[in-house]
Amino acid sequence: MDAAASGIPGNHYGQPPQIILGQFPSKCEIKLKYRTMANLTEVRNKLSFAKQPYSTWQTTVDPKEMRKFQLLAHKWWDEQGQYAALHSMNDIRVPFIRDTVLNMRNDHPLGSPLSGTKILDVGCGGGLLAEVSRLGASVTGIDPLEDNIRTAELHTSFDPDLAKRIEYKSCALEDIVEEASEKFDIVVASEVVEHVADVETFISAQLNTPEGSLFITTINKTQLSYVFGIVVAERVLGIVPAGTHEWEKFIAPEELERLLESNGFSVMTVKGMLYNPLFGSWSWTGNTSINYALHAVKSSTQECLDPKETFQEVGKEQPQTEASIRTAG
Numbered sequence: 001m002d003a004a005a006s007g008i009p010g011n012h013y014g015q016p017p018q019i020i021l022g023q024f025p026s027k028c029e030i031k032l033k034y035r036t037m038a039n040l041t042e043v044r045n046k047l048s049f050a051k052q053p054y055s056t057w058q059t060t061v062d063p064k065e066m067r068k069f070q071l072l073a074h075k076w077w078d079e080q081g082q083y084a085a086l087h088s089m090n091d092i093r094v095p096f097i098r099d100t101v102l103n104m105r106n107d108h109p110l111g112s113p114l115s116g117t118k119i120l121d122v123g124c125g126g127g128l129l130a131e132v133s134r135l136g137a138s139v140t141g142i143d144p145l146e147d148n149i150r151t152a153e154l155h156t157s158f159d160p161d162l163a164k165r166i167e168y169k170s171c172a173l174e175d176i177v178e179e180a181s182e183k184f185d186i187v188v189a190s191e192v193v194e195h196v197a198d199v200e201t202f203i204s205a206q207l208n209t210p211e212g213s214l215f216i217t218t219i220n221k222t223q224l225s226y227v228f229g230i231v232v233a234e235r236v237l238g239i240v241p242a243g244t245h246e247w248e249k250f251i252a253p254e255e256l257e258r259l260l261e262s263n264g265f266s267v268m269t270v271k272g273m274l275y276n277p278l279f280g281s282w283s284w285t286g287n288t289s290i291n292y293a294l295h296a297v298k299s300s301t302q303e304c305l306d307p308k309e310t311f312q313e314v315g316k317e318q319p320q321t322e323a324s325i326r327t328a329g
Helices: 040-046 063-070 084-104 130-135 146-157 160-165 173-179 199-204 223-236 253-262 307-316
Strands: 118-122 138-143 166-170 184-190 208-219 265-276 281-285 291-298
Touching: 084 130, 084 184, 084 208, 084 265, 084 281, 084 291, 118 130, 130 138, 130 146, 130 160, 130 166, 138 146, 138 173, 146 160, 146 166, 160 166, 199 253, 208 253, 208 265, 253 265, 253 291
Parallel strands: 118 138, 118 184, 138 166, 184 208
Antiparallel strands: 208 291, 265 281, 265 291
């Protein structure tokens, strides 16, 4: 039975859950006054952890992924290039967002169906999906790669009306959490989850308003996803550049649902997505074995921690390792 049709949570995907674990690097500094000699006790007493925002050491950004996308930052709007599949994905993901939101609203503004809606586009890249603001929404697009943001801003600058409704920021999701300045009616993470450093940290940091919607499109962790998502798509057909994806970072929908529910979300819809390389088009399918889209709603009744507090609690449960370089713009 199709998960979208049944609406029944739980193990209704036919795939075993896959747990992806991450690590959180620690960051400290040694504060010592200059002396020609210092004994061990003095050193120990002078050693202290610097008071850093938690986002500087607890990050969703994977430096390896940053290096991959750095090389393609100027090619986002080439509809026949490496991002062609993402361009055509707009044909189904934009209506999915629009129609889902309209079905949850009583008013339907003509010409601007998403008017009055605040959207956060996480990992916006060059702004392909952020321009959903053409439907009337106010969009904040964030991406840790500064070159991506420059490309997005350049494209938006050609349409003054569009530029008024989109704000781009070169930052990671945890930086927005750190600011704690606003919540969003809709958060979109399209083709992002499979590139973050740690999925659980990423999910815990979502900034939805109560009863706000979260839309995710990503890749399942199955044998089929390895064959078609990596071998065929990258190595045979070249739909995306080789090395774009790592199968180990894919996530099964039931595991993603578990993480969402533990963070106060209710999963409403899970739909399979199928790409046809001959026509360069996407369509919906009842099979979630490769690509899938998910819609979840933030609970308005469940008592949940503030996103910033939740983010910190997740970090405490993880082992600390040597500090790594964060390249988030």
